Amino acid sequence: MGTKNRPGKFDCYTAAEPDEPMFVLLGRDPLAGALVRLWCVARDGTDEIAQINEAQACANDLISWATKKKGKQEVLASWSRLQTAMANALDEWIISNDPDIEKRQEALKRMAGRQFEVAPEITTVGTKTDN
Numbered sequence: 001m002g003t004k005n006r007p008g009k010f011d012c013y014t015a016a017e018p019d020e021p022m023f024v025l026l027g028r029d030p031l032a033g034a035l036v037r038l039w040c041v042a043r044d045g046t047d048e049i050a051q052i053n054e055a056q057a058c059a060n061d062l063i064s065w066a067t068k069k070k071g072k073q074e075v076l077a078s079w080s081r082l083q084t085a086m087a088n089a090l091d092e093w094i095i096s097n098d099p100d101i102e103k104r105q106e107a108l109k110r111m112a113g114r115q116f117e118v119a120p121e122i123t124t125v126g127t128k129t130d131n
Contacts, residue, residue, distance in 0.1 A: 036056075
């Protein structure tokens with residue numbers, strides 16, 4: 001895994017082309033580990049095995065860092081909101097792009113049933129002092 005002081009083998013700053021857009025996730029972001037894990041899942045099946053393995057290790061370190069700094073409950077609550085946001089984004093795409101009216105109506109119903117709130121089971125996981 002790379003850090004500011006010790007860039008990793010797949011350091012984006014070194015590999016980036018001039019003027020290439022980048023987005024950096026920091027350990028203090030409670031979503032960072034989940035987003036890196038999501039990236040790994042999306043890349044599964046490619047020939048980028050070493051890069052995926054490094055990213056998995058990075059995701060674990062990001063999760064540990066955020067949990068230590070923010071607390072287990074805040075990290076899990078962020079993941080719950082991410083899950084809802086991803087499901088809504090997928091349904092929004094279906095509503096906008098699928099020619100099948102029934103699929104669009106089903107997506108609308110699913111979205112209406114979702115809320116951007118922490119699920120009750122998440123709120124009882126731990127406290128800010130849990131690591």
